[in-house]
Amino acid sequence: MAATAAVPRASSKTESYVDTKRRDDVRQANIIAARAVADAVRTSLGPKGMDKMIASANGEVIITNDGATILNKMEVIQPAAKMLVDLSRSQDAAAGDGTTTVVVLAGSLLKCSLSLLSAGVHPTAVSDALHRLSIRAVDVLHGMAIPLDLSNRDALVKSAATSLNSKVVSQYSSLLAPLAVDAVLSVVDPAQPDIVDLRDVKIVKKLGGTVDDTELVKGLVFDKKVSHSAGGPTRVENAKIAVIQFQISPPKTDIEQSIVVSDYTQMDRILREERNYILGMVKKIKATGCNVLLIQKSILRDAVTDLSLHYLAKVKILVVKDVERDEIEFITKTLNCLPIANIEHFREDKLGFASCVEEASVGDGKIVKITGIKDMGRTTTVLVRGSNQLVLDEAERSLHDALCVVRCLVNKKFLIAGGGAPEIEMSRQLGAWAKELQGMDSYCIKEFAEALEVIPYTLAENAGLNSIVIVTELRNRHAQGEINAGINVRKGQITNILEENIVQPLLVSTSAITLAAECVRMILKIDDIVTVR
């Protein structure tokens, strides 16, 4: 990356600070570095955007179209360029989608700021104008927004599909989009209809099959085998499930201990005692009617031993071991049960119930599925499949984006047209507004309004269309009042984008413009880079 080398890091032992650079040079270097980052992801924008292959230092290869992922892996050093990486991360956190858009937008705004600065405009004037612009732009977007009813599943599916269309897995969008919608809607709590916690949606990846085989599981899926070293059951119906946090193995005290064996008979006795001890525990478990055990991983001692597995298999208890501690909350929430930390507390009222627990073989591995859970909590699991690790990872990232899109819609129930329509409309209305203003603001806003056209321009360019023709026609159509006219990349022409079902959540667009403006303003206000401890 040439950009990172643009500003050499000057630091020597005797220098107390670096003040040799002229302020404008610093600003210019920052802007150029940040734009280089934006240019790097530019080609991945839109449904016909290209993917990037990233080879990380440890030899791992990632193929992705997701702006946030690309930037995250780029390992940028230049501070201003780093800010753009943070920008895409913020967009990921705020809206989950539009991570490329926000960076491209910021890049274009920076380019425009640079020309304004070289024309002699004071950076704070540019920054103020940008702030006014972003507020106004959000108003314009609100004006274009279409209210949405959550019961309108079609609309939700459409917007999830728009998000998926630019990904590697776009051909599966008809499958993944409804899946994402169902997943999110099933975890919405009727008591708090505006809040979705995406942690309630668990994504389990399993290599093998194709993305087509991805499914939504009403229940729980573990990417683990049932432990059947001792020939225990692999399928249990009418399961009574216990989540245990204690160990079924010979006792071990926290204080150091040793057993003194002085003769042969004692050895026999100890072995017998060990058997009895474990048998006692297993009997207690069985007594409650439990027939499925989920055992938390333990680092202090073995969670289960061969012996205990043997006994558990004898009493027909299905065992899943090595459950991570941080998964416990999700599991207990889903199964509507309580974790059990001591054998003494093993009571029936702490168990969860499910109609079926079974081990299924998927691809080369096996998974455990728990379905038909009684009083299931508001969680859901998506089992993602893919033919190779790269596709699988990308499918997961894409699905995450789609989930975020649906979440955005649940938070803020408005849709907006896609395909560059909002950007052109913003550009047009802001351009008109600039004419009403006076002074520096007017000049800057006019320039920035034009800079917004970068999105439709890039969309067209990435799709191999004649971008100038497309953008000018788009401008023309919007001037005539067709506010929903946008680029139809499939057909290669301008159409009413709403009829093509290309919609996205309002939140994605508004947060993209406000975040991009905020980031650009921050970069503009910097006039020095100081090396510190």
Place this chain on the structure above:
Amino acid sequence: MGRNNDRDGARRWRLAADVETRRSDKDDLVAVAETIKNTRLLKDEATEEKGDRARMASFVGAMAIADLVKTTLGPKGMDKILQSTGRGHNVTVTNDGATILKSLHIDNPAAKVLVDISKVQDDEVGDGTTSVVVLAGELLREAEKLVNLKIHPMTIIAGYRMAAECARNALLQKAKDNKQDPDRFRSDLMKIAMTTLSSKILYQDKEHFAKLAVDAVLRLKGSTNLESIQIIKKAGGSLKDSFLDEGFILDKKIGIGQPKRIENAKILVANTAMDTDKVKIYGARVRVDSMAKVAEIEGAEKEKMREKVQKIINHGINCFVNRQLIYNFPEELFADAGVLAIEHADFDGIERLALVTGGDIASTFDNPESVKLGHCKLIEEIMIGEDKLIHFSGVEMGQACTIVLRGSSSHVLDEAERSLHDALCVLSQTVNDSRVLLGGGWPEMVMSKEVDELARKTPGKKSHAIEAFSHALQAIPTIIAENAGLDSAELISQLRAEHHKDTTNAGIDVISGGVGDMENLGISEAFKVKQAVLLSATEATEMILRVDQIITCAPRRREDRM
């Protein structure tokens, strides 16, 4: 030297003295000078600078520091990127003078003095950290000119002292106090907060944040203990979504299977190990001869834990907050008893929590009656952005509150926190010392005018120094104007003309780019801040001026570890 002169003088009378002696004497002198030069007083690597050179070194160092932060002054001041050379090359973007100076590598001793005054300013009043350094820098710049004119540093110092005293009196006379009128006082606070914030990142939302800060500070009811105002940063959303919440928010999770909402909570805050009470004697171990006994001991350990939990529950609590981890077993016991247990709260968290709920931090549980429990009306889980937090409302200590900052990135959040902290400091100081001044370069012009008058009345060389002081004061509005890209020479002369009238509120209106009425624009500053800037800048200047020799000690030699 003196003795040599005497000898020379004496010799003049003895005209008959022969050339031989003279020559040998001269050789003597040279030899003495040689020996002085060659005698090492100091260690090898130690250096020494004297007189003019030393003074120049400190002037240059101090002015360079002042110039570095100069551009951050005023509402249109710029930010700096601080790039750390440590691991990860962390990046901070800031406008806060103290933060910038604090993190610099500095070798120059005079520069260090300036960094120190900025730090002290930060601790004392919280704001004006840039102004104080800039003013000291300007005072030194003026002093340098005077020194070049062969005015003795002590004379300059005397003049500066008089000028500072005079300037302070001028401020005292002009300061207004609205403490008696709560409405006006509140509006004063709002103005001060807005003025402080206007030079920061929160500029665009300054009204919102000024209100947050004023509300938070007024809740404190006069105490300057900012501890009870907690600031939580959560990425996501925009700055405008930040809010003030009465009560306390803990960034932790509630244990599994425990109540998520408790009314009239009785809280026990503790710092105790919730795994097992181990025997702490080294090498202690249990020796048994059968499995059953191991099981017994394990059971006993469990039993001990159960007793401990029972003791805790016996305090009659329904919420238990521990600094250390709570393991699965006790967690389950708490869940069974319907007690809400929060594990692994950080030091800061529990100390604050103990403070605001009015409880003690306990570590033994044998005497329930001697432990003071904390109380609050309601504990519940709330969601901010994507994270779940625990919210304690209706706490014992009414003045406690939490400000939740939202922002697009961690840079924005960190800077917002620093800015808000500045505003809170200033406000809490103002609540105690409620005198206010106008802002926008107004106080500097007022002081400058008074100091000028004084210069005219003062006879002697000191008047030069006093005049220089007045110049230095004017530099602050000049820099504010320059940073805003305005024509500073023009503005300052206009401003000076305005101030020649007896009462004026004229200052620099950065937004419109002209001279404006500060009263109408609502730009105010705390008297305490201005006074601290004036006095500590003068003191620092005096200290640096007094220096005529810099001795750098030899660096301590490190053992070669190769």
